[in-house]
Amino acid sequence: MAFDFLNDAENYKSAEQSHIGITMVLDKTLPLSYANNLMKIAGNYIDFIKFGWGTSILYNEDIFQDKINVYKSFNIEPYCGGTLFEIAIIKNKIDDYFNHLKKYNINTIEISDGSIDLSLEKKLYYISKAKDYGFTVLSEVGKKDVEKDKGIGLDLRIEMIKNEIKAGSDFIILESRESGKGIGIYDSNGIPKVSDVEEIVNKIDYKKLIWEAPLKNQQVYFIKKLGVDVNLGNINPDETISLETIRRGFRGDTIDLLF
């Protein structure tokens, strides 16, 4: 690495070792060659890349496959946004959907009900069915509509998380959308609701959670609150390395990690 002699933080075994907490990046449709070139710089610091919401449908098949292959070549797991699962539910094509993912060599799936009504029973059924298919399952808790999301009390949210973990979810994603504002654990300015976060981590192992945290203040908050091994998602691809510098104390906001 370029400045190895400055990079001896005890948190990391070596300068080339990737971060400890999971980083999930949001691909809103990066050009293929840009994605490839960005991965040469940032790929070491990414675990999952999500093809946002239903964008996958608008890809030409060849480019879609090429992009998956690019990400996999950097040991990153690509997957399709939960909205695609929900569209498959609406169209009653779940088996086709699961098989298509397998065909493209996608081994991770998101199960969500952010935009559709799905009973908890059915959601758990699909989580467990996806596990049977061999997928790594990320299930998402939260609604995309601000008012509907408010309707989920904190207790119910925690109850859902617990049930989904029990049903086999590898990680639970806490919804915040691309904007990071007004949904779930964030107020309308994107400020985390501290008491909600505390209540959640009191009752759930935070290593099972991926907090969508697109805004820098959110990333700083969680890293200071929960440590460098916190799992963060919906990261802008161009800010992957910014996040990693925050994790490691290489940006002003967290430089006291180095002391």
Added chain:
Amino acid sequence: MAFDFLNDAENYKSAEQSHIGITMVLDKTLPLSYANNLMKIAGNYIDFIKFGWGTSILYNEDIFQDKINVYKSFNIEPYCGGTLFEIAIIKNKIDDYFNHLKKYNINTIEISDGSIDLSLEKKLYYISKAKDYGFTVLSEVGKKDVEKDKGIGLDLRIEMIKNEIKAGSDFIILESRESGKGIGIYDSNGIPKVSDVEEIVNKIDYKKLIWEAPLKNQQVYFIKKLGVDVNLGNINPDETISLETIRRGFRGDTIDLLF
């Protein structure tokens, strides 16, 4: 396409068919190869690309021509922002300007008076002159300065639109700038002024209008209000596919289009 079996919305004849409403994208100076690679993913969903305001002047001639050729190879019409026309007016070089566009194989022109004073009579004259030159004419109504723009009442705005259509404008662009805030039909937070929009579409065929709508809430608003065939402009190139998913019901905000 990658998930054809999920893409049977009756609004579209086939999965590869482009959107119905016009999408106009704002190019603030994308690198040439990035533009080319982005078009491989998003080019099907774009009708016009605007070289923003006076950026065209700062291009090297070869790169400028290459970019035009790239966009045309994807059946997209490139054109120069209205500010370039206004600079040509200031410098009294309109014929040179028209001829230069032709030389570069640009067949669309924007006629505007966002930053200069131009009598309506003269504006109509240039619209009609541009038609005589064989251009597709987009004319823009609105001022770039917030206070000056406020000075145009709604009645006058509608009157100008009608006159410009009569003079030959193929489409009328409703100014909102890159930011989408505090100008024309948007308040200072970028929220559409609903009664203004209704008044305009009561008096003008909305198929003749292109609404500058750089913000997602604006795109969702117009698609819900006027339908998937609404014409939208000043779209961030990297959000072209996001917009298209909103048009087709593949994003949470409009997923009820699928029911």
Added chain:
Amino acid sequence: MAFDFLNDAENYKSAEQSHIGITMVLDKTLPLSYANNLMKIAGNYIDFIKFGWGTSILYNEDIFQDKINVYKSFNIEPYCGGTLFEIAIIKNKIDDYFNHLKKYNINTIEISDGSIDLSLEKKLYYISKAKDYGFTVLSEVGKKDVEKDKGIGLDLRIEMIKNEIKAGSDFIILESRESGKGIGIYDSNGIPKVSDVEEIVNKIDYKKLIWEAPLKNQQVYFIKKLGVDVNLGNINPDETISLETIRRGFRGDTIDLLF
């Protein structure tokens, strides 16, 4: 250039002449090939490119060197953010740091104390030491933490600037962070504090200052206030040409420069 006949502003000797004021761009980790392709369009208008804060540490050495070489091939001076200097201070590795920069053929250095405590005496010492090493020195005044930054009164800020110039700094950077809000001369909405700016330019030659001005309203403000030769920094790479159009009167906000 593409529209030379529109580009005869007396402020510039020729259409290809670069801008007069210094433009410093913030590279948050552009992919190497993207950087190269962007420079083909925007490289003429950039003087310095900063590898933001501590991002340099997370580069593979080969890519880091390649990027430096790309920027230098466009006559742009690359340098590392001041946070990297501060990390070297924390780790007590200043000589290694200076030598590493030289090894990579980086000839500009930023000396700052945005995130660490450093006595003015020591800061001046490092400025002068860096000059002895042959670096072009940019020294930064301001704290990254909003509250700490507020603690520096205007008089002290001006005093520090004067001292750092005296110690050999080639340019003084006025901190505003990537966001441009709530720090130094900007209020929490990114609006310049006019009386502070006036006080500073009354006491310091503005040609020795680089104002971090990531937001468009800030760029417009300084160009209108101090002229096209004002030095601006923390520019988003993709907005380099936008800034240059503002400098030259090719965007609505400053088009009156052409009259």
